[in-house]
Amino acid sequence: MSPIVSIRNLTKTYANGFSALKGVDLDIREGEILALLGPNGAGKTTMISIICGLSTPSSGQVLVGGHDVVSEFRETRRLIGLVPQELTTDQFETVWNTVSFSRGLHGGKKNPALIERILKDLSLWDKRDNKLRELSGGMKRRVLIAKALAHEPRILFLDEPTAGVDVELRRGMWTAIDRLRATGVTVILTTHYIEEAEEMADRIAVIRGGEILLVEEKRELMQKLGRKQLHLELKTPLGTLPPALAALGLTLSEDGRQLVHEYGNGAGEGRIGQVLAAIEAEGLSLSDVSTHQSSLEDIFVSLVEARQ
Ligand SMILES: Nc1ncnc2c1ncn2[C@@H]1O[C@H](COP(=O)(O)OP(=O)(O)OP(=O)(O)O)[C@@H](O)[C@H]1O
Numbered sequence: 001m002s003p004i005v006s007i008r009n010l011t012k013t014y015a016n017g018f019s020a021l022k023g024v025d026l027d028i029r030e031g032e033i034l035a036l037l038g039p040n041g042a043g044k045t046t047m048i049s050i051i052c053g054l055s056t057p058s059s060g061q062v063l064v065g066g067h068d069v070v071s072e073f074r075e076t077r078r079l080i081g082l083v084p085q086e087l088t089t090d091q092f093e094t095v096w097n098t099v100s101f102s103r104g105l106h107g108g109k110k111n112p113a114l115i116e117r118i119l120k121d122l123s124l125w126d127k128r129d130n131k132l133r134e135l136s137g138g139m140k141r142r143v144l145i146a147k148a149l150a151h152e153p154r155i156l157f158l159d160e161p162t163a164g165v166d167v168e169l170r171r172g173m174w175t176a177i178d179r180l181r182a183t184g185v186t187v188i189l190t191t192h193y194i195e196e197a198e199e200m201a202d203r204i205a206v207i208r209g210g211e212i213l214l215v216e217e218k219r220e221l222m223q224k225l226g227r228k229q230l231h232l233e234l235k236t237p238l239g240t241l242p243p244a245l246a247a248l249g250l251t252l253s254e255d256g257r258q259l260v261h262e263y264g265n266g267a268g269e270g271r272i273g274q275v276l277a278a279i280e281a282e283g284l285s286l287s288d289v290s291t292h293q294s295s296l297e298d299i300f301v302s303l304v305e306a307r308q
Helices: 044-051 073-079 095-105 112-121 137-149 167-182 194-200 218-225 243-247 269-281 296-306
Strands: 005-013 019-028 033-037 059-064 080-083 155-159 186-191 203-208 211-217 228-234 258-263 286-293
Touching: 005 044, 019 044, 019 211, 033 044, 033 194, 044 059, 044 155, 044 186, 059 073, 073 080, 080 137, 095 112, 095 137, 112 137, 112 167, 137 155, 137 167, 167 186, 167 194, 186 194, 194 218, 194 296, 203 218, 203 296, 211 218, 218 296, 228 269, 243 269, 258 269
Parallel strands: 033 186, 033 203, 080 155, 155 186
Antiparallel strands: 005 019, 005 059, 203 211, 228 258, 228 286
16 A cells, blocks of 8 residues: 655755754555654654645655645645644634634535534533633643544644643543544654553654654564563572573672563573572572563663664
8 A cells, every 4th residue: 555645865954054854764654643753853843844835845755645745735735634732723712613614724615513523532522612711721632633633634743742731631632542543544643752652653753863763563663672671589689690690691680689580572581481490499589570571762762872
């Protein structure tokens, strides 16, 4: 299947000579949720602005639904919904009117049934007659998504959808976005909350210094780069690590209370039995055992650090 967004050798050099994108190649698949992760100033907003036709590339090409974002701006813009971070519309307008007007602005015919479905999907139906100023922060953010969805885009860009939103509302937002998946909308999400990407994304793209460091299926990324550790708490602390345990690759914590066996990436799983037998052979008693699996956050931090 051809990608819904295809980016080839995209560069952007700002008027002051700063190079914000340095030859980006990226294909976005129809119906996926792609998380774009990157530190501040990585080039995320620059890239999204170019895809949405709000900024022009210095070189390279972006196709959206097979159309060029520069020469066929009208066609590509119609396919895209962009959810900004801030609500700039009239605070005295109702939810229903705000979302309906948004459809009209994009040239869509009136479609009350569609607006009703969108508001219900985003749990805003009860608030349809409320003025925007009467909504909570999380609800306002959902209105932004509803506005972007009102003209039935095939691609939705969410820029930091849950920045500054509390944990509970963040979860509600994730559920709302997840429901969009069922409607076949492609979602591209930028976030600083790696937990958010871990929870929602099908694929992860990491961008830094205007370059894409990697694009991978989330599951594969976590399997490939994720590490697992078996933590073995000792009843009596050790001064030094017995050679037989060192030979198996175990390490001893600084306080001598914990042995750590690292495995994962397809290596070391088979040795767990051996490790436990060796501990017993040394006459050591354990008081507790636990496992730790690296999160997407650990993976992200190590990736970004490794390239510095
Ligand atoms: N109009 C501009 N002129 C010059 N440099 C710019 C301009 N806009 C952005 N930049 C620079 O380009 C780089 C990328 O900015 P961009 O906003 O795309 O990053 P980002 O990944 O979206 O960051 P954040 O996570 O902080 O939003 C930054 O170093 C920024 O200072």
